[in-house]
Amino acid sequence: MKLYDYPQAPNPRRVNIFLAEKGIQVERVPIDLMKGEQLTPEYRAKNPACDIPMLELDDGTCISQIRAICRYFEEIHPATPLLGSTPTEKALCEMWEHLAFMNGLLAVAEVFRNTAKGFADRAVVGPHNYPQSAELAERGRARVANFFTDFDKQLQGRDYVAGDFYSMADITTLVTCDFAKWIKAEIPAECTRLKAWYGRIAARPAVQANS
Numbered sequence: 004m005k006l007y008d009y010p011q012a013p014n015p016r017r018v019n020i021f022l023a024e025k026g027i028q029v030e031r032v033p034i035d036l037m038k039g040e041q042l043t044p045e046y047r048a049k050n051p052a053c054d055i056p057m058l059e060l061d062d063g064t065c066i067s068q069i070r071a072i073c074r075y076f077e078e079i080h081p082a083t084p085l086l087g088s089t090p091t092e093k094a095l096c097e098m099w100e101h102l103a104f105m106n107g108l109l110a111v112a113e114v115f116r117n118t119a120k121g122f123a124d125r126a127v128v129g130p131h132n133y134p135q136s137a138e139l140a141e142r143g144r145a146r147v148a149n150f151f152t153d154f155d156k157q158l159q160g161r162d163y164v165a166g167d168f169y170s171m172a173d174i175t176t177l178v179t180c181d182f183a184k185w186i187k188a189e190i191p192a193e194c195t196r197l198k199a200w201y202g203r204i205a206a207r208p209a210v211q212a213n214s
């Protein structure tokens with residue numbers, strides 16, 4: 004199988020950390036987002052969502068969307084579970100990973116893509132072009148600030164985002180905190196739980212290897 008990758012970008016990094024945690028090696032196919040290689044007819048034919056990462060299985064099946072890709076790897080490599088072990092853990096992991104993506108990573112992206120010069124008509128990832136909006140960028144900043152305080156609160160009395168187990172929810176949250184630096188947003192000093200958690204997760208070898 005092949006993983007279509009652009010390791011500099013935040014979303015592919017989520018899968019790269021996930022795979023490193025599990026010790027899975029996969030052949031990589033580089034797709035240069037700066038050159039627009041995700042929008043070529045060849046790539047579009049494999050992944051109509053025109054995003055990265057994307058996993059192509061040996062039988063030609065193409066799987067995009069990180070939650071789907073990680074689900075696939077969790078099923079074929081269940082050792083070192085990263086999507087939870089019990090029904091409750093699985094649900095909590097999915098819940099908090101989704102919240103980190105929706106309210107964190109997409110909020111940062113809302114600021115970044117609506118302000119960066121190179122994204123003039125590419126404010127939204129995907130096959131369709133959308134213009135930038137200064138109002139969405141401003142709203143995104145407010146959302147990022149709330150993401151930090153909401154996740155700081157979630158970490159009260161918990162070692163990890165979804166509970167007492169390390170999971171994909173931590174990976175997406177950590178990648179979001181790092182992506183926030185692209186818009187010059189840092190974990191606020193008063194978010195002491197989030198800061199302490201960040202220090203522990205960032206020190207993990209799988210994270211260090213994908214930094």
Ligand SMILES: N[C@@H](CCC(=O)N[C@@H](CS)C(=O)NCC(=O)O)C(=O)O
Nearest residue numbers: 012013014054055068069070128129
């Ligand atoms: N919802 C997607 C997000 C993937 C995504 O947004 N990837 C970005 C890179 S961080 C991308 O492919 N961007 C292409 C573009 O900017 O046109 C997933 O879960 O896989």
